[in-house]
Amino acid sequence: MAARRVSSLLSRSFSASSPFLSRSQGRNLNNGSRIVRRFGTSSAAEEVISPSVQVSYTKLLIDGNFVDAASGKTFPTLDPRTGEVIAHVAEGDAEDINRAVKAARKAFDEGPWPKMTAYERSRVMLRFADLVEKHSEELAALESWDNGKTYEQALTAEIPMVARLFRYYAGWADKIHGLTVPADGNYHVQTLHEPIGVAGQIIPWNFPLLMFAWKVGPALACGNTIVLKTAEQTPLTAFYVGKLFLEAGLPPGVLNIVSGFGATAGASLASHMDVDKLAFTGSTDTGKVILGLAANSNLKPVTLELGGKSPFIVFEDADIDKAVELAHFALFFNQGQCCCAGSRTYVHEKVYDEFVEKAKARALKRVVGDPFKKGIEQGPQVDSKQFEKVMKYIRSGVESNATLECGGGQVGDRGYFIQPTVFSNVKDDMLIAQDEIFGPVQSILKFSDVDEVIKRANDTRYGLAAGVFTKSLDTANRVSRALKAGTVWVNCFDVFDAAIPFGGYKMSGNGREKGIYSLNNYLQVKAVVTPLNNPAWI
Amino acid sequence: MASRRVSSLLSRSLMSSSSPFSLRGKDPLMNRGARRYSNLAASLEDTITPPVKVEQTQLLINGKFVDSASGKTFPTLDPRTGEVIAQVAEGDVEDVNRAVVAARKAFDEGPWPRMTAYVNQKKSFLYVFKDLTLTHVWIRFLQERSKILFRFADLIEKHNDEIAALETWDNGKPYEQSAKIEVPMLARVFRYYAGWADKIHGMTVPGDGSHHVQTLHEPIGVAGQIIPWNFPLLMLSWKLGPALACGNTVVLKTAEQTPLSALLVGRLLHEAGLPEGVVNIVSGFGPTAGAAIASHMDIDKVAFTGSTDVGKIILELASKSNLKAVTLELGGKSPFIVCEDADVDQAVEMAHFALFFNQGQCCCAGSRTFVHERVYDEFVEKAKARAINRAVGDPFKSGIEQGPQVDSEQFEKILKYIRHGVDSGATLQAGGDRHGSKGYYIQPTVFSDVKDDMLIAKDEIFGPVQTILKFKNLDEVIARANNSRYGLAAGVFTQNLDTANRLMRALRVGSVWINCFDVFDATIPFGGYKMSGIGREKGIYSLNNYLQVKAVVTSIKNPAWL
16 A cells, blocks of 8 residues: 555646656655755755654563563664664574464464454454554654655555554454365365464565564464564564554464564574464565475475566557656665566667656656655665665666666765666666666666567566556556566556555565465365265255 | 265265175175285285286377487386386486476467367357458367366276276275276366366455456466375376366376376377377486476476475475475374264274275375274274274285285385384284285284374374374363374264364364265365475365466546445
């Protein structure tokens, strides 16, 4: 919904026929001209705005209590605007995972969570959604502080979407149906859809609370208990909502939250013998490690949401202004830190030059700055590692002779801000057209016909999403089926309603999150068969 | 269904009288051919020559039977004697590569995923614009997916006896079981999936705003499938049926113990009109051909049935290669729980069947027989008597209940577990040794006084060895039944509805059979909790294994409703 609301804002501005960019520019002139810079401006960074929120929870949430790590160790979580320490957070390790699993195991095996009625479970989740709304400003501020995303995006799109998702899953709790099954003989057959047990969940840093909602929502609705590991870059908001869950009446041990690092806490969760299910969102390389650990331990089923290099295809009959704006949005949204970012912009040769010109103009106007300032479109990358990686890819683009239309450098001299960067004349075999950059770097490629672009779009190890821009129904129908991607957005992008399944083909992952499909990830199917004596019907 | 038909036979015999199930009464031939295992001293009679010729021994790649790239072959053996039945092409990495190229082509370019699921006539037409005029062109629908599968099922029935003979020869299972249960079930499963081909529905999805949302359920692509030797053709049908119904193409590896029947039905599939390259069958070994499938970068999905240890390797190879989606059907140590209010005679018969069916070579074998202390002594006595009466002998003889184990490796493994049972202090009630002096026959063996920590109560033995354990109350038996790394199936015997309802939820297994066992209708999902596997086969659930979900979202202008 985050993105959906943004994109419906976009559509609305289009249908009113005023281009989005001038509107946002105008708005900034009114209230943001003092503090907002275009990326081309090299003036020194101004004073960093103090977030209007206290960091209250920095310890692990285990069995209903906030506790120190068993080792007593902590790690700093940093402000991406400056690289300075926000807070020191408990560093969970194998022993903390063990404690958390024990609590979750007890809450599952002895209850009360799976033994509560579905209606009671849904009530807890609905109360939680209300509390999220009540605390939306603190949550948005904390999310923005820890991650670097714009406060407006967090407040008006992401936090409301968190509440919306939990209401969606609260509604599922009492609608988990098994089947009665036709038999070939005198048997009564039914299937029970049971909770799996203790779910391990590992979430990323790009949308900390939304990813929390995608994972925790279906697991709780289906009656599972949880050990959730947050990303070391963004541990803060999950603790806060963990506290809200306790307030909403979630029994102790049902949701345990461990902050820590992948190689320690993450690996011990993935290889734990008492964890019945694992869901991971992150990079493809780490996804492979997770699946290997599951294979080598107890064969827990694994859901993976991994990387992408999603094509955004602009056909010659597309509304070019709209396509430019949505292609910009598809790539630059959330500082380019989206697994489904439209990171290969394929444009038909007949409209290519016009598109490149307009895409460059749009990127040049992108408003970069302190994410707490009003009107800002782009904050800093999440940390120095991501920052360096993105800069490395920009250099690779230049060296491989793509045309740098704009951007290419850092914004300011503090924190991890990067100029909105556009490359044209990108070729399929360049690294910037193959690897997931996960930053504000748009790659524009030219194509001549449908067959060719289908082939090129599918020629990747990834298969997460795609954008298709055309007015032709035949083109839309054909390309929708031909693209090997889990989501195809036609004349729109990043529409993320709770009911729409999301997930990858090929090496972009296994399984689907959101929608009815997500319930499968947290349910076991049990067939129960009894003989029938003298049945009235079979 | 295999087992269901057996078990409905059983129920009928139990219902009509209190006589224990046995084929003896029905079969006058039995007394000539079959022997009780206790009849140890008698030498085996002449081995019956199977009424079938081995015709296909090469790999089936791209619609043709071909030698392996290396030219190598391996012998497949008769479990009754250990003698060679035939030399079979030994597929290796290069052959898997060839098969994948064929399957890839059949999927990416070929007619299979582009065929309609069903059409009535052979020819149909489409209106097209040609030179600015509307005209129609006749299109010959090659042969649509559903109809090909129906025709294949018909061919299976036509060749029933030949297929059954080959299955028994290669595997050692009784011919009657193959001919009357398994091969008919093969046709039944393919008709079930033929019916699914035109019923794969996506959804339209409510959006939160002005968007039209739909999901497409698409074939995944090339499916790699690795099947075991205990039910070679049934496992082929569980795998091929849903894959083909959903429009995928397949590279299937058979078990090296039982390569023959799959090659025969592979021929029939093509007779039924299957386009070349849609199903490719590679016989060969796990570490070579199997590993090549699991780690192949151009295979989009792998489904494996076999041991838990190999399942872990398969999943790891998938994780290290291209993250192909994996379905696993693995081992089990399924509890069979006899409560104090159960019909003991029926429970004894079903417990016997649950364990000894197919020479004990079932992943869902009821291999931990938990009996309530109040009926324990009676149960053990009757279970022993039933086992001693089990008819063991040449599986081609009529009336035989138990043939040989599949090969010497399994045979030795089972005898090792029997020695374990004796050494660990369990009471050997019956059996305990090989049967006869030739081939891989084992006496139906019953242990009582088995404790949870004995190896025979923990490991999957995969042979005719029943272990009987005593319990006192429900809480205890639930905890003990669940105290296993496996979670495949369970049997519950009780007349009490509360007990049945409680146990069906508490047992952490994929199938619970209440007052029955091994009911295997095509519609009933089968699969494991815990380390018994991932995913479900059969039933509507099996389709998920062979479909990708694609969400398609378009913006809508001026919607009449949302």
